[in-house]
Amino acid sequence: MNIFCNGKERQIAEGTVVSDLLSSLNLSPETVVVECNTMIVKPDEYSKFVLPEDAKLELIRFVGGG
Amino acid sequence: MLKIADKTFRSRLFGGTGKFASSAVMNEALDASGSEMITVALRRVDLADPDDDIMSVLDRDKYWFLPNTAGARDAEEAIRLANLARAVGGTNWLKLEVTPDPRTLLPDPVETLKATELLVKDGFIVLPYMNADPILSLRLQDVGAATVMPLGAPIGTNQGVLMQSMIEIIIDQAQVPVVVDAGLGAPSHAAHAMEMGADAVLVNTAIAVAGDPVAMGRAFAMAVEAGRMAYEAGLGISGKSAAASSPEVGLGFLQ
Amino acid sequence: MSPFTVPDFSEFQALIHTPTSTDVEAVLARDKLHINDLATLLSPAASEMLPALAARSAVITGQRFGHTIQLYAPVYVSSFCANKCVYCGFSAENKIERRVLTLDEVEVEMNILADQGFNHILLVSGEAPAKVGVDYLAELARRTRARFAAITIEVQPLSTEEYRTLFEAGITGVAVYQETYDRGVYDAVHLSGNKADYDYRLKVPARVAEAGMREVGIGFLMGLADWRSEGFALGLHLQWLRKHFWRTNLTVSFPRMRPAEGAFDPPQPTGEKELTQLLLALRIFDHDVGLVLSTREEKRYRNGMIGLGPTRYSAGSCTAPGGYANPDLAGEQFSVGDHRDLQTVCDSIRKRGHDPVCKDWDATFQKGL
Numbered sequence: 135m136n137i138f139c140n141g142k143e144r145q146i147a148e149g150t151v152v153s154d155l156l157s158s159l160n161l162s163p164e165t166v167v168v169e170c171n172t173m174i175v176k177p178d179e180y181s182k183f184v185l186p187e188d189a190k191l192e193l194i195r196f197v198g199g200g
Numbered sequence: 201m202l203k204i205a206d207k208t209f210r211s212r213l214f215g216g217t218g219k220f221a222s223s224a225v226m227n228e229a230l231d232a233s234g235s236e237m238i239t240v241a242l243r244r245v246d247l248a249d250p251d252d253d254i255m256s257v258l259d260r261d262k263y264w265f266l267p268n269t270a271g272a273r274d275a276e277e278a279i280r281l282a283n284l285a286r287a288v289g290g291t292n293w294l295k296l297e298v299t300p301d302p303r304t305l306l307p308d309p310v311e312t313l314k315a316t317e318l319l320v321k322d323g324f325i326v327l328p329y330m331n332a333d334p335i336l337s338l339r340l341q342d343v344g345a346a347t348v349m350p351l352g353a354p355i356g357t358n359q360g361v362l363m364q365s366m367i368e369i370i371i372d373q374a375q376v377p378v379v380v381d382a383g384l385g386a387p388s389h390a391a392h393a394m395e396m397g398a399d400a401v402l403v404n405t406a407i408a409v410a411g412d413p414v415a416m417g418r419a420f421a422m423a424v425e426a427g428r429m430a431y432e433a434g435l436g437i438s439g440k441s442a443a444a445s446s447p448e449v450g451l452g453f454l455q
Numbered sequence: 456m457s458p459f460t461v462p463d464f465s466e467f468q469a470l471i472h473t474p475t476s477t478d479v480e481a482v483l484a485r486d487k488l489h490i491n492d493l494a495t496l497l498s499p500a501a502s503e504m505l506p507a508l509a510a511r512s513a514v515i516t517g518q519r520f521g522h523t524i525q526l527y528a529p530v531y532v533s534s535f536c537a538n539k540c541v542y543c544g545f546s547a548e549n550k551i552e553r554r555v556l557t558l559d560e561v562e563v564e565m566n567i568l569a570d571q572g573f574n575h576i577l578l579v580s581g582e583a584p585a586k587v588g589v590d591y592l593a594e595l596a597r598r599t600r601a602r603f604a605a606i607t608i609e610v611q612p613l614s615t616e617e618y619r620t621l622f623e624a625g626i627t628g629v630a631v632y633q634e635t636y637d638r639g640v641y642d643a644v645h646l647s648g649n650k651a652d653y654d655y656r657l658k659v660p661a662r663v664a665e666a667g668m669r670e671v672g673i674g675f676l677m678g679l680a681d682w683r684s685e686g687f688a689l690g691l692h693l694q695w696l697r698k699h700f701w702r703t704n705l706t707v708s709f710p711r712m713r714p715a716e717g718a719f720d721p722p723q724p725t726g727e728k729e730l731t732q733l734l735l736a737l738r739i740f741d742h743d744v745g746l747v748l749s750t751r752e753e754k755r756y757r758n759g760m761i762g763l764g765p766t767r768y769s770a771g772s773c774t775a776p777g778g779y780a781n782p783d784l785a786g787e788q789f790s791v792g793d794h795r796d797l798q799t800v801c802d803s804i805r806k807r808g809h810d811p812v813c814k815d816w817d818a819t820f821q822k823g824l
Contacts, residue, residue: 140247167288194243195253449513
C-alpha cells in the first residue's frame with residue numbers, strides 16, 4: 135500500500151508498524167520524531183503503531199540552526 | 201551565574217549550530233566559545249543520508265539544547281514545531297521564532313505573544329525572539345516567557361546593537377534575563393551588548409562563517425566576558441549626562 | 456510574586472553613611488542609577504552638595520516632564536477614624552468634632568473647586584469604613600466623574616476587588632502612605648486599628664496596582680524616623696512596584712510634620728533642607744516618578760522648588776471636611792503652609808516659566824465608563 139514519507143510516495147506492506155519503517159530507513163528511533171497525519175507518535179508506540187493507508191508521515195530531527 | 205528558569209549557566213554566550221562548514225569545525229568552534237547552551241533547528245530527515253544527525257556529533261552532556269522554531273510563520277506553526285522539538289529532544293526548552301516575512305526574517309510580535317502564552321501554559325520554557333520593543337518585552341514577561349531575546353539589529357546585517365535605546369529600556373525593566381540575539385557581527389558588538397547590561401548574547405553566523413571559526417569563537421567568548429565584567433564593575437561617566445550637567449542651582453530660598 | 460519586604464534599617468546604614476563627595480559626583484554623572492546610588496544621594500556627603508543635586512534633578516525633570524506643574528485640590532470628606540495614630544489630628548482618641556459629609560455636601564465642595572478651575576480632586580478621609588466605604592466612594596465617583604479629569608483617593612486600605620470596583624466607578628488613582636518604613640517606629644506610633652499592622656499596610660500599593668488603577672501614590676511621614684533610611688526604603692518600594700506593575704504610574708508625596716499646636720512633637724524633625732535632598736535624590740534615582748508637594752509647605756518653598764523636581768502641587772487646600780463651602784469650620788487634619796488660591800499659585804508657576812496643568816488625562820477616555 136501507499137504512504138507519503140517526508141513528502142515522497144512510498145510502498146509498504148500492510149501491517150507495517152513505525153519501528154519497521156524506521157529500521158528499513160536505517161534511522162535510529164531515538165534521533166527522530168514521527169508525525170503521522172500531523173499527530174506525533176509516541177516512541178513507546180513505535181512497535182504497535184500500524185501505518186494506515188495514505189498516511190502522511192513526517193520524520194523530523196534536529197539540524198544545525200541559530 | 202546566569203539563571204534561566206531553573207538552570208544556571210556559567211557562560212553568557214549562547215551558540216548556534218547553523219552554517220558551519222563541517223561538524224568537526226562546529227564542535228571545535230563551540231568548544232572554543234565556551235557556550236553551554238546551543239540552538240538547533242528542526243527539519244525533515246534526509247532519507248538519502250540517514251546518518252546525518254547533528255545529535256550524534258554533539259555532546260549532550262556538554263551542551264544544553266535549545267530547539268528553535270525557525271521557519272514558523274505564525275503561532276500555530278510554531279506550536280507544531282515546539283511539540284515536535286519536545287518529542288525529538290526530550291526538552292521543554294524552546295527558542296520561539298515566528299518570522300512571517302522571508303525577506304527580513306523579522307519576528308511577528310502578535311503571533312509571538314500568542315504562541316508564548318499558549319506554550320507556557322503547555323509547560324514549555326519559552327525564550328522568545330522578538331523585536332527590540334520594550335512593551336512587547338513586558339507583555340511576553342507577563343505571560344511567562346523565561347527570557348526575552350530582542351534583536352540587536354535585523355538578522356544577518358552585522359550592524360551590532362543598532363536598537364540600543366530600546367534595548368536599554370528593555371534591560372532596565374526586565375525581570376527575566378535579556379538575551380540579545382541577531383545582528384551581532386563582531387566581538388565588539390557582543391561586548392557592547394554586555395556592557396549595557398544584557399544577561400547574555402546569542403551568536404551563530406558571525407562565528408560559523410568567520411575565516412577561522414575556532415578563533416572567532418574564542419574571540420566572542422573573551423568579548424562577552426569582558427563586557428560583562430565591565431558592566432559589573434560599573435561604567436563611568438557617559439557622554440550624555442556629562443553634557444547635560446549644568447552649573448549648580450541656587451537654593452537661597454531654603455530655610 | 457513574593458510580596459515586597461523592607462530590610463532592617465541597620466542593613467543599609469553603611470550604604471548611606473560611607474559615601475564621599477567624590478562618590479556623589481560619580482553618581483550625578485551617570486544616567487542609570489542602581490539602588491545603592493540612591494543611598495549615595497541620601498548620604499550626609501550629598502547633604503553638602505544640594506545645589507549640584509538640584510542642577511541634575513532640574514535637567515532630568517525638564518527632559519521628562521517639560522516645564523509643567525500639575526495641580527490638584529484635596530477634598531476632605533470625613534474626619535472619623537478608627538485608628539489611633541499618635542501623630543494624627545484625626546486619631547480616634549482625639550476629642551475633636553467629627554464630621555462626615557453627605558454625598559450632596561461633597562458634590563458642593565467639588566463643584567466649588569471645579570468652578571475655580573480644578574480638574575483633579577483628591578478625596579481624603581479618616582479610616583472609618585462604616586462612615587466612608589466603597590459604596591460611598593463609588594457613588595461619589597459615578598456622580599462627579601464627568602466633571603473631572605482625575606479623581607483620586609486617600610482613604611483606608613481596601614481589597615483588590617474593592618479597588619477594582621472603584622476604578623470601574625471612575626476613581627483613577629490611590630494614595631496610601633506607609634507613614635514609616637521603620638517597623639519599630641511604626642509599631643510605636645500606630646497604637647490600634649487596622650493600621651497597626653505594618654505588613655498589611657505595606658502590601659496595599661501592590662493591590663491598588665493589581666486592580667488596574669492608573670496611579671499609585673506612596674510616601675512616608677517625614678519626622679517619625681531617620682529620613683535618609685526612610686528615603687532608601689521608599690526607593691526600594693518604588694523599584695519593586697516598577698518591576699511588578701509596569702502599567703501603573705507612580706507618585707511620591709512628602710508629608711512633612713510641622714510642629715502642630717500642642718499636639719504631637721515629631722521625634723526626628725526634618726527641615727526644608729532634608730525634604731529637598733530627599734526629593735532631588737528620588738528624582739535623580741527615578742526619572743519618571745511623579746513628585747507631589749502639598750500645601751503643607753510654604754509659598755516661599757513651593758515657589759523656589761518649581762522646575763527643580765516636583766511635578767504636582769496642591770493649591771487652595773482646606774483640610775477640614777466641608778471647609779470649601781464653610782471656610783470657618785474647625786477640625787482640620789493638619790495646618791496649611793501655603794494659603795494661596797489656585798489662580799495665585801498658577802500665576803506664580805507661570806512667572807517661573809512653567810505651565811500650570813490642571814489635567815493630563817481625561818477619565819472619559821477610559822474604557823467602561
